[in-house]
Amino acid sequence: MQTSITLQIKLFGAFRQFQNGPVTLEVPSGISVAEVKTALWAKLQEIKPGADLALLHASALANSSSVLEANTRLTESQSLAILPPVCGG
Amino acid sequence: MQTSITLQIKLFGAFRQFQNGPVTLEVPSGISVAEVKTALWAKLQEIKPGADLALLHASALANSSSVLEANTRLTESQSLAILPPVCGG
Amino acid sequence: MSGKSFLNVATETINPLAAVDFVADDAHGAADVFIGTVRNHNLGKPVLGVSYDVFDDLTLNVFQALADESRARWGEKLNLYIEHYKGRLDIGGVSIIIAVSSPHRDETFQACRYIIEEIKKRVPIWKQEHYVDGDSEWVQGTSLESR
Amino acid sequence: MSGKSFLNVATETINPLAAVDFVADDAHGAADVFIGTVRNHNLGKPVLGVSYDVFDDLTLNVFQALADESRARWGEKLNLYIEHYKGRLDIGGVSIIIAVSSPHRDETFQACRYIIEEIKKRVPIWKQEHYVDGDSEWVQGTSLESR
Numbered sequence: 001m002q003t004s005i006t007l008q009i010k011l012f013g014a015f016r017q018f019q020n021g022p023v024t025l026e027v028p029s030g031i032s033v034a035e036v037k038t039a040l041w042a043k044l045q046e047i048k049p050g051a052d053l054a055l056l057h058a059s060a061l062a063n064s065s066s067v068l069e070a071n072t073r074l075t076e077s078q079s080l081a082i083l084p085p086v087c088g089g
Numbered sequence: 090m091q092t093s094i095t096l097q098i099k100l101f102g103a104f105r106q107f108q109n110g111p112v113t114l115e116v117p118s119g120i121s122v123a124e125v126k127t128a129l130w131a132k133l134q135e136i137k138p139g140a141d142l143a144l145l146h147a148s149a150l151a152n153s154s155s156v157l158e159a160n161t162r163l164t165e166s167q168s169l170a171i172l173p174p175v176c177g178g
Numbered sequence: 179m180s181g182k183s184f185l186n187v188a189t190e191t192i193n194p195l196a197a198v199d200f201v202a203d204d205a206h207g208a209a210d211v212f213i214g215t216v217r218n219h220n221l222g223k224p225v226l227g228v229s230y231d232v233f234d235d236l237t238l239n240v241f242q243a244l245a246d247e248s249r250a251r252w253g254e255k256l257n258l259y260i261e262h263y264k265g266r267l268d269i270g271g272v273s274i275i276i277a278v279s280s281p282h283r284d285e286t287f288q289a290c291r292y293i294i295e296e297i298k299k300r301v302p303i304w305k306q307e308h309y310v311d312g313d314s315e316w317v318q319g320t321s322l323e324s325r
Numbered sequence: 326m327s328g329k330s331f332l333n334v335a336t337e338t339i340n341p342l343a344a345v346d347f348v349a350d351d352a353h354g355a356a357d358v359f360i361g362t363v364r365n366h367n368l369g370k371p372v373l374g375v376s377y378d379v380f381d382d383l384t385l386n387v388f389q390a391l392a393d394e395s396r397a398r399w400g401e402k403l404n405l406y407i408e409h410y411k412g413r414l415d416i417g418g419v420s421i422i423i424a425v426s427s428p429h430r431d432e433t434f435q436a437c438r439y440i441i442e443e444i445k446k447r448v449p450i451w452k453q454e455h456y457v458d459g460d461s462e463w464v465q466g467t468s469l470e471s472r
Contacts, residue, residue: 013231013304014316060322062302064235067322081233081302087319088230088237088262088303089214089274089294102378102451103463149469151449153382156469170380170449176466177377177384177409177450178361178421178441194345198360204416207364210357210437213345217354217428269351281364283441290357291434 003029005074009040010081014055018047022079033061034070040082059084092118094163098129099170103144107136111168122150123159129171148173180249181257181279185241187234188263192272201257201279208283210290214274216267220317226308230273232264233302240301244293248278251292252285260293262303327396328404328426332388334381335410339419348404348426355430357437361421363414367464373455377420379411380449387448391440395425398439399432407440409450 008022025039041053060067060083067083097111114128130142149156149172156172184200194213201209216228241260249256259277267273274297278290297303298320305317331347341360348356363375388407396403406424414420421444425437444450445467452464 010233012233012302013306016231058321058323062233062236062322064233065239066236070323081236083233083236083302083322084304084316085319085321086300086302087298087305087317088232088301089298099380101380101449102453105378147468147470151380151383151469153380154386155383159470170383172380172383172449172469173451173463174466174468175447175449176445176452176464177379177448178445194358195342198341202362202417204365207362209360209362211341211360212430212434213356213358214430215349215354215356218351270349283359283361287359287434287438294430 005029005031006077007036007074008079009036009061010079012081013084015044015059015082015084018044018051023047027074029075030073032070033068033072033074036061036074036080055084056082094118094120095166096125096163097168098150099168101170102173104133104148104171104173107133107140112136116163118164119162121159122157122161122163125150125163125169144173145171180254183242183245183257184259184261185238185245186261187232187237188261189265192261192263192275194272194275197259197261197275197277200259201277203257203279205255206257206279206281208281208286209277209279210283210286211275211277212290212294213272214294216269216271216273218269220307224310225269226310227266227268227271228273228308229266229306229314230262230264231304231306232262234264236302237262240297244296244300247296248289248293252289253280256280256285256289258289258293260297262297262301266308327401330389330392330405331408332385332392332405333408334379334384335408336412339408339410339422341419341422344406344408344422344424347406348424350404350426352402353404353426353428355428355433356424356426357430357433358422358424359437359441360419361441363416363418363420365416367454371457372416373457374413374415374418375420375455376413376453376461377409377411378451378453379409381411383449384409387444391443391447394443395436395439399436400427403427403432403436405436405440407444409444409448413455
C-alpha cells in the first residue's frame with residue numbers, strides 16, 4: 001500500500017486571489033514536482049471554479065532554498081511555494 | 090610699434106610649488122598660446138631657478154570656459170590658467 | 179579577506195544612507211548605489227502605488243548566491259548591501275537598494291548592474307500595481323520554470 | 326521637458342542623501358549613484374589623506390557639458406547631480422558624488438559611468454596625496470593638451 005505525504009503550498013503573487021494562507025495537498029509519496037502542479041491545479045479549481053489557471057504553467061514550485069526541477073520526486077511531507085513569473089526590483 | 094597685453098596666469102596642482110597666486114606676464118599682443126607657454130617657462134625658471142619644468146609640456150592653458158588651442162592668438166589682456174594633467178574623481 | 183554583506187527584505191522604509199554607510203571601507207575608493215523607486219506610470223497607465231509580495235526565505239538565499247557570484251567575478255573584497263521592500267509603497271517609495279563598494283570603480287558598476295539584472299529574473303518577488311481607477315494588477319514577469 | 330541639474334564644487338562635506346533626494350522624481354523609477362572616497366593606499370603606498378585642487382569656473386563648465394552630453398545620449402529627462410570636493414580630505418572622505426535618475430535603469434547606469442569616466446579625463450581637478458612619512462605628491466593625470 002502506498003504511503004501518502006502532506007504538502008503545504010504557499011501561494012504568492014497572483015495566486016493570492018485564491019486564498020491568503022497555504023493550500024494543503026495529500027499526495028502519494030514519490031510524486032513528481034510536475035504531478036504536484038497537476039494536483040495543485042485541481043485544488044485551485046475546487047477553491048475557485050472556472051478560474052483561469054494558465055499562469056500555473058509558467059509557475060515554479062520551490063522550497064525555501066531553491067526552485068525544484070519538474071522531475072524531482074518528493075517522498076516527505078514538506079512546505080513548498082508556488083511562484084508565478086517574478087518581477088522584483 | 091607693437092602693443093603689449095597683460096596675462097594673469099593662475100597656477101594649479103603641481104605648479105602651486107612656484108607660488109600660490111597667479112603669475113603675471115607682459116607679452117606682445119597677437120602672441121600664440123604656444124608662445125605663452127614659453128614665456129611662462131621663463132617666468133617659472135626665474136621664480137625657482139633649476140626647477141624641473143617637464144610638466145609644462147603636458148600642461149594646457151585655459152580660460153574659465155575652455156582649454157585653448159596651441160595656435161590660438163591672444164590680443165587682449167586676460168586671466169588664464171595653466172593646467173597640469175588632471176586626475177579628478 | 180572577504181568583504182561584508184547586508185542582505186535584507188525590508189518592511190520599514192529603506193534608508194539609502196544606511197546602505198552607503200554600510201559599504202564604506204577605508205580600503206575602498208568607489209561605491210555604486212542603485213535605487214529603484216515607484217514610478218507614477220507604467221506602460222502609459224497612471225499608477226498610484228505598488229504592493230510587493232516576497233517569498234522571504236528563498237529571496238535571501240538568492241541574494242546570498244548573487245553576493246557569492248559577484249565576489250567570484252569582481253573580487254572577494256566587495257562590500258555588498260542588497261535590500262528589497264515588502265508591502266505597499268506610494269509613488270517615489272524606494273523598492274530596492276543595491277550598494278557595492280570596491281577598491282576601484284569598474285567592479286562596483288559591473289557588480290551593481292549584474293545584481294539588479296539578476297534580481298529581476300531570479301528573485302521570488304511580485305509586483306501588484308494599484309491604479310487611479312481603483313483597479314489593481316499583478317505585473318507580468320519572468321518565469322522561474324525554465325531555469 | 327528637460328530634467329534638472331545640480332552642479333557644484335563643494336568645500337563642505339559632501340552629503341550623499343542630498344544627491345539622492347535631488348534626483349528623486351515621481352516619473353523616474355531608477356537612480357544610479359557613484360561615490361568616490363579617499364582610500365588608505367595608492368599603488369601600494371599607505372595614504373593619510375588627499376588634497377584636491379580645483380579650477381572652479383572651468384570645472385563647472387565641463388560639468389555642464391557632461392550634463393548636456395548625457396541628456397543628448399540618454400534622454401532629456403535625466404536628473405543629474407554632480408559634485409566634487411575641493412580641499413583636504415581624510416581617509417573615507419567623499420571626494421565626488423554623481424547621481425543620475427531616469428524613468429528606466431539602463432540610462433542611469435550608462436550616464437553615471439560616462440560622467441565619472443569623462444570627469445577623470447576632462448575636468449581641471451588635481452589630487453595631492455599625503456603619506457604617512459610626511460611626504461606629499463601630486464598624482465599623475467591625463468593631459469588636456471592633446472584634446
